[in-house]
Amino acid sequence: MSIAIITGASGGIGSEFARQLSKLGLIDEFWFVARSENKMQALAEELGVKAKIIGADLTSEEGINKVREALETEKPEVKFLINASGFGNFGAFDEISEDEVVKMIDLNVKALVLLTHMTIPYMELGGRIIELGSGSCFTPLPYFNIYSSSKVFVLHYTKSLNHELKKYGVRATCFCPGWVETEFLGKSVANGNTHPKAMKPLLSCEKVVKKCIKASVKGKAMCVTNWYTKLQHTLFKLVPDCILTKLWLGMLVGERKSEKYKEEK
Numbered sequence: 001m002s003i004a005i006i007t008g009a010s011g012g013i014g015s016e017f018a019r020q021l022s023k024l025g026l027i028d029e030f031w032f033v034a035r036s037e038n039k040m041q042a043l044a045e046e047l048g049v050k051a052k053i054i055g056a057d058l059t060s061e062e063g064i065n066k067v068r069e070a071l072e073t074e075k076p077e078v079k080f081l082i083n084a085s086g087f088g089n090f091g092a093f094d095e096i097s098e099d100e101v102v103k104m105i106d107l108n109v110k111a112l113v114l115l116t117h118m119t120i121p122y123m124e125l126g127g128r129i130i131e132l133g134s135g136s137c138f139t140p141l142p143y144f145n146i147y148s149s150s151k152v153f154v155l156h157y158t159k160s161l162n163h164e165l166k167k168y169g170v171r172a173t174c175f176c177p178g179w180v181e182t183e184f185l186g187k188s189v190a191n192g193n194t195h196p197k198a199m200k201p202l203l204s205c206e207k208v209v210k211k212c213i214k215a216s217v218k219g220k221a222m223c224v225t226n227w228y229t230k231l232q233h234t235l236f237k238l239v240p241d242c243i244l245t246k247l248w249l250g251m252l253v254g255e256r257k258s259e260k261y262k263e264e265k
């Protein structure tokens with residue numbers, strides 16, 4: 001019986017992976033992991049698939065252990081692991097609380113690594129891992145510093161892992177879309193912190209996920225979905241960081257200082 005484990009399945013990119021994988025008919029049972037159990041239950045009903053709903057806050061040890069216990073009890077044959085739980089907060093260094101900073105790292109990095117490590121022993125031959133990176137991982141991004149740094153980690157981690165797993169017939173793909181039409185951007189400014197001027201064009205979730213599944217099946221280490229993210233990736237290799245950072249500040253965010261920082265200076 002082939003299983004797909006999808007974190008972040010309660011919305012956005014994670015739920016779109018579930019939609020598209022369910023149409024391929026390769027998966028016998030889905031394991032959906034996120035905090036909103038009702039949304040995942042509704043998704044399972046919408047898709048008419050067999051699903052195990054794991055309501056878990058993956059920033060907590062308790063949440064991580066729920067997935068660990070399910071793996072140890074059921075010893076599934078995992079065909080796909082998709083780590084799509086994640087969030088990012090825009091803001092100057094002193095506008096984002098330590099708690100939010102730690103949660104971003106815990107979810108985007110620590111949970112992703114732990115879930116990958118604990119799932120690999122259960123992956124079947126031909127199994128595929130998809131880790132959510134971002135176009136943000138190609139350039140240092142002031143006012144998005146923790147998020148973009150967490151995604152750099154994901155990129156290096158996944159590329160290295162893909163190499164290590166090749167000999168076992170398992171492949172890992174780092175998915176680096178540009179800005180996708182989900183609730184992500186709305187949530188990232190929800191705390192009243194820095195608002196990006198323009199994040200257009202927003203990409204269709206359906207299109208980018210389709211491209212990623214193709215890249216994953218082919219065993220690619222990375223999937224960059226659209227022209228401007230491909231350009232970003234190329235520029236990263238050719239242009240010094242300081243110039244790219246200026247482009248980011250000028251085109252997307254603009255220079256800013258928080259009120260507190262201004263007062264202290």
Ligand SMILES: NC(=O)c1ccc[n+]([C@@H]2O[C@H](COP(=O)([O-])OP(=O)(O)OC[C@H]3O[C@@H](n4cnc5c(N)ncnc54)[C@H](OP(=O)(O)O)[C@@H]3O)[C@@H](O)[C@H]2O)c1
Nearest residue numbers: 008010011012013034035036058085086179180182183184
């Ligand atoms: N949208 C973009 O523009 C974009 C671009 C590049 C990369 N990405 C990456 O793609 C991934 C998915 O983002 P999205 O666009 O689909 O955002 P989204 O619509 O906000 O979905 C985020 C998912 O993460 C889950 N999540 C958040 N906090 C969690 C926690 N503490 N424990 C467990 N699950 C948690 C959410 O579920 P619950 O709230 O139910 O827990 C939700 O299912 C993220 O890693 C993001 O960094 C997004």
